[in-house]
Amino acid sequence: MQEFSNGGQAQGGQEQTPAPAPQPQPAPQFQSQPGIQNMPKKPSRSKKLLLWGSVVVGLLIVVALVFAWLRLSSTDSIAIEVILPERVQVGVPFAAEVQVSNGSNTDLRDARLSVSLPSDIAFVGSGASKVLDNRSLESIASGVTAKEQWQLIALSTEDAIKQLRVTVSYLPGRVSSRFEQAVTKDIVLGSAAVALDITTGNKVLAGEAFNAIITYENRSQTPYENVVVRFITPTDYVFESSEPEASRSIAGGKSWEVAELPLLARGEITARGSYSGATGSNFDLRAIVSAKIGDVEYAIAEKVATITVAESPLALEISLDGGNDRVVEAGQGLKYTLRYRNNTDVGLRDAIISARFEGEMFDLKQLQTDGVLRGSDNAVVWNASRVSELANIAPGASGSVSFTIRTKDNYPITTTNSKNFLVTVRGEMESPTVPRFVDAERTVGFVAVTNKVRGQVALETVGFQKEPTAQIVNTGPVPPKVGQATQYTIHWRVANYSTDIANAKVKAFLGPNVRFTGVAQSTTGVLPTYNERTQEMSWEIAKIAATRGVLSDPVEAVFQVELIPSVGQVGKSPMLIQESSIVATDSFTGVSLSDTGKEVDISLPADSTISGSEGRVAE
Template sequence: MNEKNPESEPHRIDDINRRLYDRRYESHDISRHNLSHDDNSVPSAWESLSNTAQNGKRTPIMKLIFICALIFCVGAIVFMLISLSQGRTSVSNDNIKLTSVGKQFIDAGEDVGYRLTITNKNSVPLELVDLVLEYSTTSNVVPGRGIERTRRTIGTILPRQNVEEEFDIVLYGQEGDERYIKASLEYRIGGSNAIFVKEDTFNVSIRSAPVVIQINAPDSVVTNQPLTFSVDVRSLALSTLNKTLVRLEYPSGFQFDSAEPPPTSGTTDWVLGDLAPGASHLITIHGFLVGNVGEEKTVTSTIGTFDESNRELLTTIYGSSSHMMKLEKPFISAVLSINNSIEDKVIVDESDAINVIINWTNSLPTKVSDVRITTKMQGGLFDAKTIRVQNGRYDSNTGVITWNQDTQDELNTLEPGENGTSNFFFNLNPIVNTTTGGIIRSPRMDVSVDIRATGSDGTIYTAQDVDMATILINSALTLEQGTLHSSGPFAITGQVPPSSGQITMYTLHWKVHNSANPVSDAVLTAHLPTEVTWLGRTSPNSENITYNTETRNITWNMGPINAGVGFSTSAREAYMAVSITPSSTDVGTIPYLTGDITLSATDTYTKQQVTTTKRGHTTQLMGDTTQNDGLVVE
């Protein structure tokens, strides 16, 4: 394949040059064509932009911009002219100055000496001017109360004029309280009905209260011991304080007993009325403070002005005081144990013997001597003839049991932490008087311990009711049973005494009594042996008596039983018919007709379950008109 070399080929210019000077070159005529002629006339001058298509589209936007600029300029000029023409009648709050002058620290009840200066720096007058003064008279204990408002008409304040107003303001409160005085200037300007306001606030601190109220009470007390404390009120005010009231707030566990003078309302409020300068009052309160050892209890007293329409509200607080007391152990602690229970309430049955043990301990860091322990029993349920005291003495005249160094050697001197016991026994009196039929309803008795001793420094220590316990007595729910053959509501057949191989019918008779307290959910149950047949006859029909063929149990659902049933009112009774066919092996014996009989219910007074169990019925007649030994014969 032959490749061409561009450098070997003659250049076209060289070719033209060769032909130009070549003698043998012959020229050729080339036909030519005429070009068409367009007549495009060219204008001799610039035309308007509006005549061009492109400028025609931009013209409305430019006009709009121009018009807006023109309107803005005209508006600015008009606004400037109006502002210049009205500048002399405009009012600015910044050109009104309120200057408050007064005492920033006062004693409660003292005049603040408040003065307010109003300066109008505007070029126009302030018209229909009112000055409103607002200040707090209380600690805002009651929302919406204790606010004083005063309105004073000023009239017109001319340009560049100063107006000075003075007010007599007396403020009350507790030491350290802050009070404010708020001044509001209300005004109008010419040609306007709008009300404009300029405000200023002035703060005042109270250096001292107008009344001193103080609680005088011990720093530590023994729980459940008599407590006496006082509230001392003294007026330091320069003027009379009207409608004053002292209110106490007791701690939890405080039990009010009495006071001198007595409270005006309940146990917390004392109305003192008008308290003159220098006047004083003393309130003494007696009570008990109960709680756990180590607890801190605070009592608070407050004096203020009460609301005439509602004395529960204190509109102004003049002063308050608080005092904290700590509960401590008694100098000798004592714990009562009744029938091995140290609970505050001990439940016993009427038939129980009562064993009381006093466990005592010297709680002081020093020894004590000549210790005397006394116990009182209240309620009249104990049988005095049965009281037995170990190492002590019972005084039947006062009903007090005493242990001292004469009866118990350990009580001569007790070292710190030394402990011991003192105890006694007694039985209870019957709840039901079988002679008169009288019943002691809701029976209870109280046992308390008092202690007296002499400290190593000769101080006499006394403590009342160091420990107390209440004994509640369950109702006596009893069952009286009978086995009948000749009597009862049913027709009974068979031989008595029963004979081997012969059917003998019996009537079971149950009679329920209830003594002191109402009971609920009373149920009586008994089980029938296999040789005894349930005959399905019961009386009266009003009683709910059922028999379960699977368990062979008789159940009498009695429900609630009132106190006194069987004593002051008729007993609850029920009858049931059964039969037995003795076998030859029963000859010479007295077979059982039922198993043990159980009567149970809930005592609604003691909240305890009471239960009575009796031996079951036998073929031996009880309560019947016919008597026999119930032995089975051939």
């Protein structure tokens, strides 16, 4: 085998030199010509044409889509027409027809129709509170007109224009966005089917009865059934009577039921009452006629009469000495004065003044007056025979009458409801002379004053050595001895009369050498307390009901005291407790009530077991 060294030897024994490794060639150098820069290769003409064609096609598509959108959303091709009577009679049902015409080239999907009513227009068969009704038209094909109809009724308001609003919404073609279109239509209201009126005088006198005449007439071509006439009055109006008699009382007034109201039928109601309002004030009387149409009752006519309270031709005032707002009490003398004045420009003839008493607390036996007490109603009366000026009261003239009366000494308590007593004097002055501007049968003036009667609380203080109740036992020598403790019990008893009282407090000081043992009981659950430094006993009562202690047992507290006599008290009857007092608030009148209980010494007049020397200190 032939060996090779240093890279080997060529066949045939000849030595070969290895070929040199190829060297990297430098990149070819290009020399720019003057004025020419290196630039990318330009696109071909065909590619340019393709690019511009794509842009144009895209723009055409966008324009087509916008055009289609505008065409579909245009309201010009969707027409809404509302067909109504030229003039609507209030209280008579009428038809409202809505036509939706699709003039577009595409179907309208999921079409919905909405009708919104103005005030005083109602859907027949629904209550007046319903003002919106929605219906589905489903699909409206191109070139098709959809129709819907509603039965409506106008309520109460006459000779007015109301606006009906109709809205249609839809999905055009395959577009997923919902479009909406709305129109309004005037409803021209004419007169009411049922003519309604209230006739009264323009002015009335406060407290003087007057007539209100309600007339109603069916002027339509529609007969009505189940008709109800309502007469609504203000709070200060007092209904006295009517012809015909009212069917029932309702909130704020009266109502009359009319079985039917045929064509051209007419009815009349005369209501009589009075109104107590301030001079110059206005008040409204309202009449409403309603009828059933289907199963629903509708107010088909309404009328309001506004009336002014005229200044009374006879101004009458009443005053109570001490003030008209004063609180009076049992067994008290009261002086009343009635003052009058002729406010007209004519003389008022044959005037009569009366004062009527209301309230159980008046003692008519104590009446003092120059008038006459009328037996039929216990009213004091003055006429020209008692006061000559009443024969003819000249224009602008004035005068007065007066009387004095006492309240009863005792409250007329018979039941637990015998409480919160009032005393009222009602004055009246009238003359047959009637001024021209007043709608009345006579000239009259009214006045009244009402006063609350305060309650009364009574405190009784009694003492025992032999306690009548079993819960407390008194010990110690009787008679008491110097230096030795003898126990006694003190009772506070509280009676309350004609009003509830609150925040009552009873208190008293104990006598010399007397202290509270700490033993006590109470019917209220609150025990008396003791101040050792001042020797004061006190008892608080949150509330005591009226008649407690009059018709039932009084409120009571019992507490034990202890006397240790001194030498200086031998042979005497030392005081166990000084004068007691109670103060409370009258819940009815707001005034303060008070009373006192007598002091108690060891002679104990309430304790039958103590007599003679047992009520005096022994050595």
